[in-house]
Amino acid sequence: AEAAELQRMVAVEQQKAQFHAQVHTFTDVCWDKCIDKPSSKLDSRAETCLVNCVERFIDTTLTITNRFTTLVQKGGMH
């Protein structure tokens, strides 16, 4: 029982690490898209831009992955 518990805990931590890795990547890309000059607070325009940026990046990833899968199944890739 203890071994299973430990295994579950490690899995949870690995998931967290993966989540954080993604957040670092998104922040990197979206910072460049949304923040020109750092100002004294994060204004609502920058905040909206960041949220949209994350959402659109995920949309782009899904679009590309789905289309790629279809192409591979049709045998379009060499």
Next chain:
Amino acid sequence: AEAAELQRMVAVEQQKAQFHAQVHTFTDVCWDKCIDKPSSKLDSRAETCLVNCVERFIDTTLTITNRFTTLVQKGGMH
């Protein structure tokens, strides 16, 4: 005999992985050099640019590596 066969297969796959890693790097660099706006097909100018880009990148790598080796042998590096 089977062990040798397996070893050979692993070596071949490793070589393929290395080849692909290089292709990813070249595509990354040469995409930036040769593709301004993605259009409805890869025109011949972009294609020539990509081929030349790969060739010149390899030339640059060879030039730099050879010159570096000469400098190191002459003791020019600290």
Next chain:
Amino acid sequence: AEAAELQRMVAVEQQKAQFHAQVHTFTDVCWDKCIDKPSSKLDSRAETCLVNCVERFIDTTLTITNRFTTLVQKGGMH
């Protein structure tokens, strides 16, 4: 005694590897900040810029790390 000696040597080499990794990172960043067009020798202005760049990069790292530690201790991070 020999094991301890070996361990010490490995530690020294690891430290060197870390030092070199930092030098690669600094050179990468400071090259972009200080060298516009490579000329026939490294002029004194470029040299001063490179030295200042390393110093200011380290200052920035220290400033950010110290401020981050203070914020974390005050519980300002979620």
Next chain:
Amino acid sequence: QVKVQIAVANAQELLQRMTDKCFKKCIGKPGSSLDNAEQKCIAMCMDRYMDAWNTVSRAYNSRLQKERNRV
């Protein structure tokens, strides 16, 4: 099985780099959804990126062959 692993790793690397390049090229200021123009741009960018990958792969391969023959 080594083969499958490498094929998967290769496809993942391609997808990741392609997503990165095409997001940067096609999405100016990210809006509340992917509009039509952005979706078309992404599909086109993706096709061109794979063309580029194949062209680069062929060019690299033929250069390797040439270098081998020289030795």
Next chain:
Amino acid sequence: QVKVQIAVANAQELLQRMTDKCFKKCIGKPGSSLDNAEQKCIAMCMDRYMDAWNTVSRAYNSRLQKERNRV
């Protein structure tokens, strides 16, 4: 202990990326010391980068939730 290791790795990654971005944004030509304007810019850039990190983290989390509910 796994937890602590991940927290430390995460903080280090954040610090490194933040330093890189803020150095590039705040230091034009590096001078003989960090002047006042540069120090202010670094502090502000750092705060905004952490805000951005938190905003991105929330947005990603709520999208994951939405995708899970869809399935």
Next chain:
Amino acid sequence: QVKVQIAVANAQELLQRMTDKCFKKCIGKPGSSLDNAEQKCIAMCMDRYMDAWNTVSRAYNSRLQKERNRV
């Protein structure tokens, strides 16, 4: 042997970064061969990159010394 391995790894890292920077600086639109100007530019860029590496290495080293003395 550890020493040799690190020296090799260090040289490889240097060569890779140098090639990347100098290709980007010296080759505008890649032509059917490296022309004279490009070859000169690559040689010069390489020498300056190694100068920069050495300068940075010295500057970092003396800063480390200073920090150690402060403690």
